[in-house]
Amino acid sequence: MTGKPDLLPGTLDMLILKTLARAPMHGYGIALSIKRFSDDVLTVEEGSLYPALQRLLVQGWVKGEWKTTETGRRARYYTLTAAGRKQLNIELTQFDRMITAIGRVLRDPQEA
């Protein structure tokens, strides 16, 4: 786990929301999905995943439903709500603006 970059602060909620935008998923699935999509670069610490999920639940951006998995165990599947989708858009826009801004700062002037 060492040597991997930490998540940018404040991006975890966005990543979870985005992941859930693709399909409803349980906690483990979310962690796995983020890991796979990032080619193993981003690892969501379990220690932050569950508090984050609770936060999103309280905000009303996701909702949880207990379902049975393929292996026959009960798991809580999280689904994005309409409010969550709206929030995701807001966060994406903000994030884009941030990345562009950082990019501008990092770009050398003669290349511009």
Add this chain to the structure above:
Amino acid sequence: MFGRLWRKFALLFGRGRFRSELDEEMAFHRAQMEAELVEDGVSRDEARYAARRRFGNATRLREQSHDAIGFRFETVLQDLRFAMRQLRRSPGFAITAVVILALGMGVSVAIFGFVDKALLEPLPYAQPNRLLDVTENSAGWPRANLSRADYEDWKRENTTLSSLDAYGGEGYLLRMGSTTEPVPAARVSDGFFSTLGVKPMLGRGFLPGEDQPGKPKIVILSYGTWLTRFGGRRDVIGQSVGLSGDSYTIVGVLPRSFEFAPRRDSEFWVPLLDKNSCEQRRSCHNLYGIGRLRDGVSIEAARADMKRIAAQLAAQYPASNKGQGAAVQPLYELIVGDVRPILLTLLSGTALLFLIASVNVASLLLVRSESRRREIAVRGALGATPARLIRQFVTEGILLAAAGCAGGLMFGGWLMELLSRLVPKPMLSHLPFLGDVTMNTHVLLFAVAIVLFAAVLLAFTPVLRLTGMDLQDALGEGGRTSAGRFWQRLGANLVVVEISIAVVLLAGAGLIGRSFYNLLHVETGFDTSHLATVNVMAPNSDYSKNNQLVALYREIDRRLSALPGVQAVGLATDLPLQCNCDTDWIRIEGKPFHGEHNEVNSRDVSPGYLAALKAKLVRGRMLTGQDDASHPHVIVINEALAKKYFPGEDPIGKRLGSGDLAPDSMRTIVGVIANVREGGLDQDVWPSEYEAIYRTSDTEFSIAVRTAQDEKAILPSIDSTLRGIDPNLGIYGEQTMQQQMDSSEAALLHQFAAWLVGGFAAMALVLGVVGLYGVVAYSVSRRTREIGVRMALGAQRSAVYSLVMRQACWLTVTGLAIGMVCSIGASELMRKLLFGVAAWDVPTLASVVFVLGCASIAASFLPARRAASVNPTDALRAE
């Protein structure tokens, strides 16, 4: 927004489900990770461990999840529950702490209740802060009465007051049915009640002009008088009542809430009406003024205005008004000015006591935090953040303070009731509202403020301690040396504070106590024991002529002297120890005179009076039965007068008289007596002259009876003898001289203060000594092992004693020294309360040092003995 709140509430109430769901979810997570690892070829057992490791501390995770969604106050509740459990587990500590806090807080709250009533609550009048006490003044009299002529001029001439009114005390003989009784009353000007903003509850007030000479005699009743003497009947309006032989028509009854402290006892309120003999002269001062400031006018402007008029009058009437100025102060100042130093002293005393109580509990908490170091370390290791740990201590501190506050409020309420009953009568008659001090908003706000103070102190003392602690150090068995020293220093400093405060309070109590003693043992110039006194009012109508009165005096003298056990009888216009009042302006024949007012007490006395008091004759002779209107006018003076007006001369044979040396005012000095204290116990001795009452005659006079046995027992027979002489005499104030001294205002106020401050000091002494004991005992228990080693290496028991005692002595001496300096400062501040004793009174301070020193040595001797009796082998094996 509402949805979120709702979801939070749902979670709050479904906490059990929340937790089990989260657990299941996390268990599922772990199982999946495990399965994945197994797929990767890891053995099943290893996979489980790896998954657990990766997952981390499940409890902490759960708490974090909970934090993310729970309410803040949930953790507060947790802390609170934990704090209660902690306190329950050590009830000794909890009870001690709460009791100490409740005591400190209760006393503070109760005393504050009085201060609030006396100093913060407004007077029961309309816009009371616009009311002024308006009087004349002169050299030696910062507040002198106002003469009626001057009052009328001031009222007419002033431009700063919307109204100026006058009042004066008066006594009447009330005749109801066949009984005659002297009653206290007041004469007031027409606008008196409207200036105060008081309306009668029945009937009407005085109308403008109704106070002028020759107007009909009318009277307004006090509520209490109406109730007790007139049965509370509403038809009293229009009825007449006989006062000193005149018939007055009742026009009104004052409301129950009406209080006028300067004339509180008055049962009847009569308009000024006809000018009495005093009021016919501009130089005779018998009234006081109350004024109401015009809107937008400052008190300074009013004072300047009155001074201007006074100066104008002095120029116009130099004989009577030379040197007569004006004194203007808020009415409020007149009423509470006297008790303010006492109340402020008491309040400061309680503040110190409360401080000492809080410090004491804080140092108890410190000891506890020391013994809880491991608990704290364990909680830290289990993941409690420093903030959370600090919050725990803050919660405990607040809990203690709150419990102490609850106890304190109850105790304070009880104490208020108790103190209200203990308030000395003269103080009560001066400040009637002190009789019904209760919990009100002010008091509650004050209680909240001091609780906050205590909570902050209690919460942050251990926190201060906590921040200096290293986690690993604390977890281990060691770590006691460095942290131990830190604690010792903080705890020791607190003890020094406690001891210093105890010194201040003890010294204060000692000084006030000595003042009280001095007051009761002040040189009076006469024998106060075996002296019965009574006041008499003879009806003017029956005794209008001088010879009638002289016959009455002689008859009283003869009949009372014949009573068994009576040694001497004396009559005088004023008894000693009353007041420097009833004064006269004198001019010495043959001395330079520029119209100054040489003010002296003037007493008309019977021939036997000075002898009955056992006043000492210094030169010449006393007055005799021959000194009446048919003989030359002679007087006896006191040494103060002789010293002031005849320095280095023999006054016998000298003559003095009024300012213009009118022939009929001239009198010859025939004797000088040692000073008899005419004024109050705490007042200066004034020059006084004693004239023969047989010459002057007064219908109001007092009798002093010197007895062989118990003077109290003779009071009833004096009473019945006087009634036997004339049933129409008004007789009141029967008491012994000793009773009069003990109940004098100065004595009672000092007694009240001495008792209370003494009580505070006793509590402070106990708390301070207990604090010292705690620190020393604690440090001994920490050093048991060290002591064991020392003893194993051959240290003598005496060496162990000195080891412990040295620390205790050092703390005590430091505390005493600091306290001494502070107490001299504090005593300077309360100098107004001190009488005949300096702020740095050596015997008082020495006894304080002695008492505290002994108590401290006793307190530290116990732990020292325990230390010295340590068995080295046990001590070394103990850990």
